[in-house]
Amino acid sequence: MTQTLSDLSIDGMIAELHTLAKISEAEPPVVTRVVFSQADLRARAYVKGLCAEAGLAITEDPVGNTFARWEGSEPDLAPIGTGSHIDAIPNAGLYDGCVGVLGGLEAIRVLRRLGFTPRRSIELVIFTSEEPTRFGIGCLGSRMMAGVLTAEHARTLGDPEGRGLEELRSAAGFSGALESVALQHGRFEKFIELHIEQGPILEREGLDVGLVTHIAAPASMRILIEGEGGHAGACLMPGRKDALAAAAELILALEAAAKSTGAIDTVGTVGICDVFPGAVNSIPSRVRLETDIRDINAARRDSVIDKLLAACADVSSRRGVAIRTEMVNADPPAACDEGILSALEDSAKAASKTYRTLVSRAYHDSLFLARIAPVAMLFIPCRDGVSHRPDEYASPEWIGSGVHVLARTLAQLAG
Numbered sequence: 001m002t003q004t005l006s007d008l009s010i011d012g013m014i015a016e017l018h019t020l021a022k023i024s025e026a027e028p029p030v031v032t033r034v035v036f037s038q039a040d041l042r043a044r045a046y047v048k049g050l051c052a053e054a055g056l057a058i059t060e061d062p063v064g065n066t067f068a069r070w071e072g073s074e075p076d077l078a079p080i081g082t083g084s085h086i087d088a089i090p091n092a093g094l095y096d097g098c099v100g101v102l103g104g105l106e107a108i109r110v111l112r113r114l115g116f117t118p119r120r121s122i123e124l125v126i127f128t129s130e131e132p133t134r135f136g137i138g139c140l141g142s143r144m145m146a147g148v149l150t151a152e153h154a155r156t157l158g159d160p161e162g163r164g165l166e167e168l169r170s171a172a173g174f175s176g177a178l179e180s181v182a183l184q185h186g187r188f189e190k191f192i193e194l195h196i197e198q199g200p201i202l203e204r205e206g207l208d209v210g211l212v213t214h215i216a217a218p219a220s221m222r223i224l225i226e227g228e229g230g231h232a233g234a235c236l237m238p239g240r241k242d243a244l245a246a247a248a249e250l251i252l253a254l255e256a257a258a259k260s261t262g263a264i265d266t267v268g269t270v271g272i273c274d275v276f277p278g279a280v281n282s283i284p285s286r287v288r289l290e291t292d293i294r295d296i297n298a299a300r301r302d303s304v305i306d307k308l309l310a311a312c313a314d315v316s317s318r319r320g321v322a323i324r325t326e327m328v329n330a331d332p333p334a335a336c337d338e339g340i341l342s343a344l345e346d347s348a349k350a351a352s353k354t355y356r357t358l359v360s361r362a363y364h365d366s367l368f369l370a371r372i373a374p375v376a377m378l379f380i381p382c383r384d385g386v387s388h389r390p391d392e393y394a395s396p397e398w399i400g401s402g403v404h405v406l407a408r409t410l411a412q413l414a415g
């Protein structure tokens with residue numbers, strides 16, 4: 001197989017990526033493809049057509065997660081899964097997610113062309129709504145597959161225009177009980193997601209691929225501070241209950257807590273600081289902070305949250321302001337599977353591709369699949385680390401390397 005896989009041409013797949021990119025709610029080169037929009041449905045139809053042409057058997061679940069299966073010689077064995085997403089945030093590029101879907105399909109097609117017969121089936125998965133644009137929650141399809149988001153909760157989701165998930169999925173042609181989206185542990189033997197790095201490391205180091213050992217997960221905490229407003233001139237400094245001054249202490253407390261772990265993978269950010277009433281001559285009486293705290297180690301991340309909560313209690317009593325906190329979400333980080341990582345490493349070596357291990361700081365569908373199957377991710381470089389922008393770019397060589405390593409790994413794992 002060495003000879004032929006090394007001669008792999010992915011020109012056809014690159015052309016497909018560009019065709020898919022044109023199925024957009026915005027003018028090319030901008031890709032906007034929000035879940036269940038006309039563009040999303042046309043893009044699904046296009047990709048399903050390619051899968052059918054490749055001889056794969058297609059099924060869809062009630063929320064639109066799509067499975068394209070290459071039956072193995074022992075079809076009763078749990079399949080090896082690969083795939084990603086094709087939805088795109090407004091004003092995005094054409095590689096995020098799509099490289100993992102079309103690259104996974106290309107890996108399957110290459111193996112078929114080479115006459116390989118897998119023992120285990122290989123299944124390409126296209127996840128519904130990895131991006132949170134429409135329903136305010138990321139990884140909708142994979143969360144439901146993993147049972148992390150229950151059908152009951154999913155039924156309460158809606159978009160900013162007030163249309164519910166139930167209405168939108170049925171308008172998109174997906175029916176059946178949402179309860180059946182959740183999969184059993186063991187439904188997949190293993191799962192691998194090919195993805196652009198969305199960071200600068202691989203390109204900077206001139207490497208072909210990255211083997212992802214951990215996927216960091218964000219915890220988001222909302223902090224609501226209530227002080228006392230008043231005239232900025234008339235209220236003297238003693239006895240003030242300035243909500244923004246309290247917030248400033250908390251912002252610095254989070255920064256200090258994230259640094260205090262000593263681990264480069266701990267990050268803490270206050271991305272939103274909403275001040276009321278927001279007038280130059282008025283003491284801020286209410287502030288809302290939205291925080292994002294991430295790590296690849298759950299205990300370490302939670303230690304930062306604990307320090308932030310302690311700071312809230314301290315600031316509240318010292319400054320006489322009321323502070324309320326709400327945990328918006330706290331998904332656990334995932335460690336990738338050693339077995340898949342060593343298969344990826346073998347494949348990279350056999351393909352003469354340069355590689356290193358790294359962690360994923362963004363979250364992906366694989367973070368949730370990790371709850372029900374061993375997972376790993378395979379990164380390829382992207383120019384300047386840019387993603388979620390129209391100028392996102394991965395070269396055909398980078399994509400070719402990713403597809404090559406993925407194809408070898410699928411072959412090895414499917415046996």
Ligand SMILES: [Zn+2]
Pocket residue numbers: 085096097130195364
């Ligand atoms: Zn993505």
